[in-house]
Amino acid sequence: MYVVIPVAGFGTRLRPHTYTKPKPLMHVAGKAILGHLLDRLVGIDIERIIFVVGYMGEQIRDYVEQNYDLPTRYVEQTELLGQAHAVGLTQPYVEGPVLIAFVDTIFEADLRELARVRSDGVIYVKEVDDPRRFGVVTITDNRIRRFVEKPSQPISNLAVIGLYYIRDHEMLFECIQELQARNLRTAGEYFLADALQLMVDRGAHLEAWPVDVWQDCGTPDAVLRTNRYLLERSKGNAERPEGCIVVPPTYIAPEATIRRSIIGPYVHIGPGARIEEAIVGPYVSVAPGAIIDNSVVRDCIVNERAQISTAMLARSLIGQNAIVRGSFERLNVGDSSQIDSSIIISS
Numbered sequence: 219m220y221v222v223i224p225v226a227g228f229g230t231r232l233r234p235h236t237y238t239k240p241k242p243l244m245h246v247a248g249k250a251i252l253g254h255l256l257d258r259l260v261g262i263d264i265e266r267i268i269f270v271v272g273y274m275g276e277q278i279r280d281y282v283e284q285n286y287d288l289p290t291r292y293v294e295q296t297e298l299l300g301q302a303h304a305v306g307l308t309q310p311y312v313e314g315p316v317l318i319a320f321v322d323t324i325f326e327a328d329l330r331e332l333a334r335v336r337s338d339g340v341i342y343v344k345e346v347d348d349p350r351r352f353g354v355v356t357i358t359d360n361r362i363r364r365f366v367e368k369p370s371q372p373i374s375n376l377a378v379i380g381l382y383y384i385r386d387h388e389m390l391f392e393c394i395q396e397l398q399a400r401n402l403r404t405a406g407e408y409f410l411a412d413a414l415q416l417m418v419d420r421g422a423h424l425e426a427w428p429v430d431v432w433q434d435c436g437t438p439d440a441v442l443r444t445n446r447y448l449l450e451r452s453k454g455n456a457e458r459p460e461g462c463i464v465v466p467p468t469y470i471a472p473e474a475t476i477r478r479s480i481i482g483p484y485v486h487i488g489p490g491a492r493i494e495e496a497i498v499g500p501y502v503s504v505a506p507g508a509i510i511d512n513s514v515v516r517d518c519i520v521n522e523r524a525q526i527s528t529a530m531l532a533r534s535l536i537g538q539n540a541i542v543r544g545s546f547e548r549l550n551v552g553d554s555s556q557i558d559s560s561i562i563i564s565s
Contacts, residue, residue, distance in 0.1 A: 219332070220265050220316045220387075224304040225252070226272025226295040231437050234552025235521075235537050240274045242321040243281055244441065245521060247448035247503050248469065251435050252278070252321055254448065256286055259319075262329045264288070268311050270295050270304040300407030306394040316387045318410070320380035324444055326431035332383050337423040339384040341414070343376040344432040352377035353411050355426055362424040365411040367404055378411065379432045386422060393417050438535055438550055445519055446501040449484040465499065471506075505538070521553070 229241030236244070242252035249257075259267075267288050271278050272295045279292055293307045305318060317329070327342060341362060343355060354374040356364040366373060384390045393416035397408055404412060418424060433444040452467050459470065465482035475492040485499040490506040497514045504510065507523035514530045521538040529542050536542060537553035544558045551557060 219263055220308075220312045220314055221259060221267040222270065222305055222308050222312070222316055222318045223252075223255070223267065223321055224270040224295075224301060224318075225278050225321050226270050226275070226298060226304060228273050228298075232441070234550070234555075235535060238537070238553040240277055241435070243277055244435070245503060245505055245519060246324075246435065246441055246445040247452065248505070250281060251324075252281065253285065254324055255319060255321055256282070256288070258325065258327075259329065262317075262332070265314065266291055266311065268293060268308045270307055272296070272298065298407075300403070301410040302394045302397055302408040302413045305410060305413075306391060306398070306408075309391045309394075312387055312391075314387065315383065315385045316390070318382040318384070322435040322440075323380035324431075324433040324435065324448070325379060325381055325429050327381070327427070327429050335383065335385060335425070337425050338386040338389070338417070339382065339422070339424045340427050341383075341424055342379050342381040342429050343426045344379050344429050345375050346377045347375070349373075349375050349377055353409075354378065357426055360425065362414075362418060362426055365415045365418070367409055367411050376426060376428075377432075379429060381429075382410070382414070386417075389417055389420065389422060390414075393420070439533075441519065441535065442501075442517060442533055445503050446484065446517070449501060449503065452484075468499070 225242045229236035232241055243250045268291045269278060270293050282290060291311050295304050295307055341355060346352060349372050350368060353367045354369060355362045355376050355378060356374045393413045396416055397413045402412055433447050434440040435444050452469060459476040461478055462476050463480045468482035468485045470476060470487045473490055474487045477494045479493050479496045479498060482499045485502045487504045491504050491508045493510045495512045496510045498510060499516060501517040502515055504520045505522040508520045509525045511527040513526050513528060515526060516532050518531050518534045520536045523538055524536045524540045526542045530545050532548055534549040536551050539554045540551045541556040
């Protein structure tokens, strides 16, 4: 199987954090979003993973090559013309069935079951309460009949989660080429759903497989929800720093320094972190090198080498090397910024 992962976007909904790093490298539950996705590919027979890179693509390459031993190729998307355009760039390197996975999707599914598929492909879906926010599919006789992007009228509650398995890869690329030749755009872009609709129109048999869990990482609130979900699934470890209260499940790296603090539940503290006289948790991810001092921090993601002192924070994203001092309730602070109760300085 070939795997295509488009990672060329700007991640504008997650700014200011994506000014200095691509969205796939933002951390949730102690690991980059991209890392959580790659971990879910373990156990399937992969011929090659093709990353479609663009914005700060060298960071994507460095992360993958430093942390994973995978057969990879990188293709640059110099014009952001949409999902289908990105996937179409990989055609010269795909020679068999292909799994397309969008990086802001965290899912729970046994991908090994794809080996038994005999139809032209599988589209993973999740039932949602408000389908108007998503692309959806309609089904008749166990076949997908229509793909509709963000329908104004609720024609189906089966949302497409951003995970697609296409056995007939040749037809897929033919339909992407047709989409572009006919200039069939949605909101100015070539959407993958429109190419898949062309496949259906040609008679392709695409199945819809439901998933029980689908977490999004596209907005700050979604990132925090995903962080909570992944921390709840974490088994943690048995570290109990002297003089501290640790409420499991919690993971504390052996290299972290924890003093006179209450930690957990649902907290991940990475190597090099230093926490003193603080209450941390629940639902907090603290990256390596961060310092939390005399503060109350809950439902937050604190990135590398950030410093928080004398503060009360909730539902916040704190960028790497950021400094926060003072009593705030909720912040979205980019990298290398300094904030206290009287001034805001960004570098």
